[in-house]
Amino acid sequence: MEVLEYKTTKEEAGVRIDRFLSEKNEEISRSYLQKLLKEKQITVNNAPVKANYKIQAEDFIRVELPDMEEPDILPEDIPLDILYEDKDVLVINKPKDMVVHPSAGHTSGTLVNAVMFHCKENLSGINGVLRPGIVHRIDKDTTGALLICKNDTAHRDLAEQLKQHSIKRRYRAIVAGNLKEDGGTIEGPIGRHPIDRKKMAINYKNGKEAVTHYKVLERFKNATYVECRLETGRTHQIRVHMTSIGHPLLGDEVYGSGKNPYHLQGQALHAMILGFVHPSTGEYMEFEAPLPEYFTKLLDKLRK
DSSP states (O other): OEEEEEEOOGGGTTSBHHHHHHHHOTTSOHHHHHHHHHTTOEEETTEEOOTTOBOOTTOEEEEEEOOOOOOSOOOOOOOOOEEEEOSSEEEEEEOTTOOSSOBTTBOSSSHHHHHHHHHTTOSOOTTOTTOTTBSSOOOTTOEEEEEEESSHHHHHHHHHHHHTTOSEEEEEEEEESOOSSSEEEEEOOEEEOSSOTTSEEEOTTTOBOOEEEEEEEEEOSSEEEEEEEESSOOTTHHHHHHHHTTOOBTTOTTTSOSOOTTOOSSOOEEEEEEEEEOTTTOOEEEEEOOOOHHHHHHHHHHHO
16 A cells, blocks of 8 residues: 655645645546545545545645555557557557547456556556556547556656656647637636536636647648647647637537538547656657548648
């Protein structure tokens, strides 16, 4: 069992405990923290509290992370497009229509099943049964570079780099309409949509800080090809931010207009460049995932 302990400050008072802990540990999901709170694995001043407890100054918080359970998730021989691999990390180019990690009722065909087969026993266990090795994720229909950690030391190091916003992540996207500016920055905290819980939204009350920088690469008649650079990595960040300025991603069934003239399967979004400091060597490494075929075909169509 791993134990995490925190002493809170005056500045941190008033924040819900589940939010406080998810910000301290971005690799642990908020739903998993809520489960631990329910099971009384998290105490404040030696007493269990509920997820909506608001922390006070000088609270002593103790989190008991249970030992890994044996996964019901089975390794599956699914081919992987590997961009780089060593004893600590694996960088893969994720295809479209592949979910990163299993969830209730969806335990096969995921990237985790493929990685478990490929790496055998060598995966970090920090995120529990369903997400071995997963330090960050991209949506099912987003393609591109994804980092997997093979041990807990690498996972902690890279989770810290994510938290400090020092991992370089550049995406390519095709958005609806013509952007007026050649580039810009979108800032707006992202959290659950207040009405539609399946969606994310700019949420000033309960959102987490989110910053996206964009740059126009090419303009077409009714669309724009852009590069997006993430400073933070919130769920659906690029999709929500681009929609917020009136330019949803082409093919985005959740945040777009519902029209799909190019018959796309999900949003036109590709995680192209991933750069980080290697957890063992301390060297900066950068990888580029080539654009998938559907994306280059769409660009050709738009150019015509």
